[in-house]
Amino acid sequence: MDDIISEIKSDLSTAIGSAIKTYYYGEVVLVPRSYLPALMIYGNSTTLVAKSTAKDQTVHEITIRVVYDIAPRFDEDGTGVTMLAHQDLIKIMEERDANMIPKSTTVLGVLRRNISGTDYLFNNDIRINYKTLQQGEFFYIAAECTISAVTNLVLRS
Numbered sequence: 001m002d003d004i005i006s007e008i009k010s011d012l013s014t015a016i017g018s019a020i021k022t023y024y025y026g027e028v029v030l031v032p033r034s035y036l037p038a039l040m041i042y043g044n045s046t047t048l049v050a051k052s053t054a055k056d057q058t059v060h061e062i063t064i065r066v067v068y069d070i071a072p073r074f075d076e077d078g079t080g081v082t083m084l085a086h087q088d089l090i091k092i093m094e095e096r097d098a099n100m101i102p103k104s105t106t107v108l109g110v111l112r113r114n115i116s117g118t119d120y121l122f123n124n125d126i127r128i129n130y131k132t133l134q135q136g137e138f139f140y141i142a143a144e145c146t147i148s149a150v151t152n153l154v155l156r157s
Contacts, residue, residue, distance in 0.1 A: 001043045001060045004149045008062070008111075009041050015110045019092055020066070027065070033138060036069040037092070039107075044146065058151040064107055065144045066092055070132070085141055086130070093128050093143045111147065124148045 005025060013023045022035040027042040044061040051057050070085045094108040102109035111126060128145045 001046055001062070001149075004060055005041055005043060005062060008064070011110050012039060012041070012064070012107060015105050016092065016107070017105070019105070027063075030135060031067055033069060036067055036140065037089075038067045040065045040067070055155055060149045060151075061146060062149055063144060063146045065142055066107065067140050067142045068092075070139045070141055083141075089130065089141055089143050093145070107143075107145065111145075 009023060009025055013020070016039070020037050020039045022031070022038040024031075024038060024040040025042070026040065028038070028040055031038045041062065041064050044063055047059045047061075049057040049059060066089060068085050068089045070083065091106070093106060095103050095106050097103055102112055104110065104113055108126065108128070124147060126145050126147060128143055130141065130143050132139060132141050134140075
C-alpha cells in the first residue's frame with residue numbers, strides 16, 4: 001500500500017500545487033491552523049482476496065481528506081449567506097470545466113486521469129463527503145473520499 005499512497009500523494013501535490021499548504025502521508029488528528037489547507041492521504045485497510053488456488057488479489061482502501069479553515073473565508077462577500085471556504089473546498093476537490101469534466105488540478109480530476117497506477121487500478125465509484133468540524137477553538141470544513149486500489153492478480157509461490 002505504501003507505494004500506492006506515495007504515488008497518489010505525488011500526483012496530487014504536482015497537480016494541485018500551492019492551493020494546498022501542507023500534504024501529509026498519514027491521518028493527522030490535530031492539524032496546526034497555520035498549516036491549512038491541508039491534504040491527508042492514508043490507508044484504511046488491506047484485503048487479500050483468494051481468486052483461485054494459485055492466485056490472490058489485493059484490495060487497498062485509501063482515504064484522501066482535505067481540511068480547510070472556515071474563518072478566513074467566512075462571508076467575505078458580505079451577504080451573510082455564503083461560506084466561501086466551502087466553495088473553495090469544492091473547487092479543490094471537484095471543480096469542473098465548461099464540459100462538466102473534473103479539472104486536472106482537482107482531487108477528482110487527478111484520480112480520474114490517473115485511473116490506473118503503476119500496478120493497481122481503481123475499481124469503484126468515488127464519493128466525496130463534506131462536513132464541518134471543530135478542532136479546539138476553531139471550526140474547519142473537511143472533504144473526504146475513499147477509493148479502492150486493486151492490484152493485479154499475484155501468482156502464489
